[in-house]
Amino acid sequence: MDAPAKTPDTKREQIFQAAVAEFHENGFSAASMDRISARAGASKRTVYKHFESKEKLFQELIRRHWAKFAKGLAVTYAPGRSIRDQLADLGHAEGRLLTSPEVMATTRMVMSEMLQRPELVEENEEKTDFKEPVVTLLTRAAEDGQLQLDDPRDVAEEFIALLKGKAFWPVVFLGAPVVSVDEMAKIVDNSVDMIMSRYGAEGVRPLA
Structure with a gap:
């Protein structure tokens, strides 16, 4: 029996995954559309049918990668539930990404290329603000x-910065090892404690 024909979406995904492997192995500049087509088992004509350039492939990688972080921060307020618990849930969701070696390796590669080639991210600029x-x-x-605050946006930025201060920036830019799950749990707990100590309403703040 003949194998089922691959759908356009399946072929597109194969090409994309081949490009991800190529970018990880060789970086954007040295990546080759010839090797991407070979990895995907597709002709160059098919590759260009789905992605018109290497830049478009990398932009798709950026879009999908940032979407993972956006999903972690896509929270909805639950009335009647402790904001402390809701912030902790948000922190742990983000932490699952920050403790993933695969996710952080891609983040390091993407950030490096973005800094060297800002034009690669022009179409994604408005998609990277997940606050x-x-x-x-x-x-x-x-x-x-539950909270006493003047500017929710400033507090959101502060909370995200607390989460990423040890688990994101040192890993991406200083080559620090990816934090462990236990270490990330402590970072989340400390970050939530700090926000609640500063902004928790009377009767909601943690005891000193």
Whole structure:
């Protein structure tokens, strides 16, 4: 029996995954569309039918990669539930990405190429700000009397910065090892404690 024909979406995904492997192995500049087509088992004509250039392939990688982080921060406020618990859940969701060697290796590669070639990210600039759901979460918590804050956006940025201070930037730019799951759990707990100590409403703040 003949093998089922590959659908266009399946072939497109094969090409994309081949490009990811090529970018990881050789970087953007040295990546070759010839090798990508060979890895994907597709003709160059087929590759260009799905992705018109190497730049478009890399931009697709950027889009998908940042979407993983966006999903981790895509929270919805739950009325009646402790904001401490909701912030902890958000932190642990983000932490699952920050403790993944595969995710962080891709992050390091993407950030390096973005810094060298800003033109690669022009189409993605508006897609890399994931704070809005967190801002809404904090705003709703303040409206419910769980937090006392003047600028939810500043607090959202502060919380995300606390999570990434040890688990993201040193790994991406200084070559530090990916943090362990246990270490990430401590980072999340400390970050939540700091936010609640500063902005928790009376009766909600942790005891000193």
